[in-house]
Amino acid sequence: MRQTPLLKSVLELLKKKGGPCSVPDLQLQLSNLGLEPNKTSLYRLLEKLVAKGEIETVLLDNRTVYYELKREHHHHFVCESCETIQCLEDESLETRIHALEDNLAAQGLKIKAHQFSFTGQCAACQ
Ligand SMILES: [Zn+2]
Ligand SMILES: [Zn+2]
Ligand SMILES: [Zn+2]
Structure with a gap:
């Protein structure tokens, strides 16, 4: 997987958070870093990281999918x-x-x- 600035920032944000993070939350924090990925490419990136076992999805309610560093x-x-x-x-x-x-x-x-x-x-x- 290519170490794009987006990939690096997503992993850093999740690490800093130390818990589950929703996609809108991630988008907000990425935009504070000057990164404006569209929703589709952000989801695609997250799905790749899930497939690689670096992060996992957390279902806390039926409305929102959260992502968290695998632990x-x-x-x-x-x-x-x-x-x-x-x-x-x-x-x-x-x-x-x-x-x-x-x-x-x-x-x-x-x-x-x-x-x-x-x-x-x-x-x-x-
Ligand atoms: Zn957790
Ligand atoms: Zn509270
Ligand atoms: Zn348990």
Whole structure:
């Protein structure tokens, strides 16, 4: 993959964000850097990065697709008021979910993945 200024900036922005970022959000930040990619080429770039395993899509609601630098499996908290997203990692939660997945497998269900997120109000918005 060619290291275009756009590619470099997208990866840097996602790294700086340290969490999921929506496409409109990315576009806004790119334009602050003087980059004005059209939506199609930005989506194409993001899809390539997903295919390469550098970033992944995060589905937090049914309206918006977020992109995040690929890292260890985790969940998210979304503030309904300011739409701030926090990454949540909890090993004991994963241990319990995996135990549940084993139970489901014993019942004949083939589990491939799980995903869920928490919604509510962040400390600042309460
Ligand atoms: Zn908030
Ligand atoms: Zn995250
Ligand atoms: Zn999990």
